[in-house]
Amino acid sequence: MAERPALRDHIEAAILTAAADVLAVRGTASMAEIAAAAGIGRATLYRYFANREALLSGLTEAAARDLVARIDDADLDSVPVPTALARLTRGFLTAGSKYGALLQPETHLPEKDAGLKQRLSEPVRGLIGRGAGAGALRTDLSVDTLFEMYTGLLEKGLLMVLRGDTGVEQASAAVLAIFLDGARAAGNGGTP
């Protein structure tokens, strides 16, 4: 029987939102607690997400989907690399603030959303690659390494925002400043 996809997706989104809320408030939550927070029965929760793992995976997927949308909106290819990185950083920190619970991955993320992770990281990798090819970014470090370093800064920036230490703008500026120019005071020369 053909399911009307809109309704199911809507309920699924509502469940994910409730789950993200209760997971953000407490550190952990049982499936029963998540179901209660979503206002549905436990069986229904299992009808939408077969596993606890599937639920967590759905959370990451939703976050990633949001991020992908923002990345697409950012039109990274038509602006200079530093500008594109600035947009990317702000977009990630803005969107990511809603999915803080995922930074404490209490279970290993399954391989199922590896593709999603790939789809999310690929534009970033592409941007960095473009920067390296265009002479905007250093080439003594591989694109992969630069990507890892950037995401490390990004995650820490997100953590700062989630902890309330700073706002999105300040965190974005810090991430960008370090990633582009480093922490060394101007005029102090290269690597020791």
Added chain:
Amino acid sequence: MAERPALRDHIEAAILTAAADVLAVRGTASMAEIAAAAGIGRATLYRYFANREALLSGLTEAAARDLVARIDDADLDSVPVPTALARLTRGFLTAGSKYGALLQPETHLPEKDAGLKQRLSEPVRGLIGRGAGAGALRTDLSVDTLFEMYTGLLEKGLLMVLRGDTGVEQASAAVLAIFLDGARAAGNGGTP
């Protein structure tokens, strides 16, 4: 009766080693599996660590203790800040490779080892503060922000090493390069 502390500590260390091993091989492990891996009974495991949480906390504590020792060895205060950072980075990545399981903190770290975390981060903060005061590091970002950025890079570097993507030396160099000088190609000017 006065307990001979050395023996108990030795057994505790052996248990922690076995637990780290089995946790590193599999992603997770039940208390019974950990006890079996340590060659002891489950009750004895509970005599040494009252909780699963206490066991995990013991693992982080051991790792942190190792790192603190390496930091103390690095003699950070007597060398220029960039050199000190380089030593710190290499020390962290070398030591941290043994405690990879802790980077997937499946349970929120209890407040008990907050003090330990403090003792571990304080020298790093001090070093960054010294760099900022001496004009070696930029001052438009707070010391705390610089610290967060540095640790973000550090953790990603550790992850790269743990994944086998690169060696300790290369990861250290990348972390240091980005943190000090950023990813921008030389001669491309300041922040946009």
Added chain:
Amino acid sequence: MAERPALRDHIEAAILTAAADVLAVRGTASMAEIAAAAGIGRATLYRYFANREALLSGLTEAAARDLVARIDDADLDSVPVPTALARLTRGFLTAGSKYGALLQPETHLPEKDAGLKQRLSEPVRGLIGRGAGAGALRTDLSVDTLFEMYTGLLEKGLLMVLRGDTGVEQASAAVLAIFLDGARAAGNGGTP
């Protein structure tokens, strides 16, 4: 939600039967063994009986309920006292053979079924009282004392049946003969 009580009671009875069987075969049994013998999971067993003690209590209650039914059937009030005692004895020994495990009360029976014990002993006391009042039983011993003596003989008779030393009929006859007429050979006169 209104629970359908019949089903639950039926399952409970099945569990009790299985528990009585496995307890009769072995002397003791763990909760896991009882659950396995009942063909259910351990958790389900705990859903029906919160404690091991509750399970044992349920066993005694079932046995007592059976005995109460037999006592009611015996129509003790409408026949002469010796006949009523004979019916009672046979009924007890017949029914009690199924609950042998309860004679080795490995845990003190809780106060919860004190009322049940009362309901079981009261008809017997009433019968003895009737016999004493009607001149059928001696009155130099109190009704309570006669009750205790009778139940002492009864329990030993049950034990003999359970051990296979004798059948129900012979044991009943022995209990009745001693309780009514004593062991002294006929024509040998009163107490020394």
Added chain:
Amino acid sequence: MAERPALRDHIEAAILTAAADVLAVRGTASMAEIAAAAGIGRATLYRYFANREALLSGLTEAAARDLVARIDDADLDSVPVPTALARLTRGFLTAGSKYGALLQPETHLPEKDAGLKQRLSEPVRGLIGRGAGAGALRTDLSVDTLFEMYTGLLEKGLLMVLRGDTGVEQASAAVLAIFLDGARAAGNGGTP
């Protein structure tokens, strides 16, 4: 190595006394509690009694030894059977009042002390056999059956004394009265 038997036996007796006390107060007691009540270490307790079962067996053995002594003192063979039974009953109830905990046999008595039980029951059986042979006791019930009936009454009498319902003398009189002459009022004729 020749052990000095007196000391060991003395300590053993002290342990048994303490165990009987603590078991009488509470219904049950762990080996640690018994050891603490006896003022000794748990290991020492296990040195004297290899098992919990052995300890319980030791308790029954002590009680039985006491009873055997009283039986021997009673000089049962030289007096008429009813008199001998009266002495036996009083002796049992007097001695047994000290060993009440054994009437709730929380574990099956092992076969180890079967010999002791035999040595204790044999004089009683002999006495009943003598009574049957001499025409003092009825012969339509076997000696074994008479023995069981008598001990059933005896145990109930002991229970009454232990519960404080009555004194030793009254309980003895009741046991004896029922066992010899039964509960039927005088002049009411034989079995129905």
Added chain:
DNA sequence: CAGTAAGCGAGACGGTACGTCGGGTCTTACC
């Protein structure tokens, strides 16, 4: 407009891990 099929809440069930406790064996220091 009535029948029907779906999705739902409630909750029982088996299984597994956790943390506790008691029994029985062993070693180690002490007197």
Added chain:
DNA sequence: GGTAAGACCCGACGTACCGTCTCGCTTACTG
């Protein structure tokens, strides 16, 4: 050399959660 202290293994107990299942009920689609 026996004793006290206590560590150790084993297994049972009682609790909590996960994932599966069935049961009525309601709701919305359909003839």
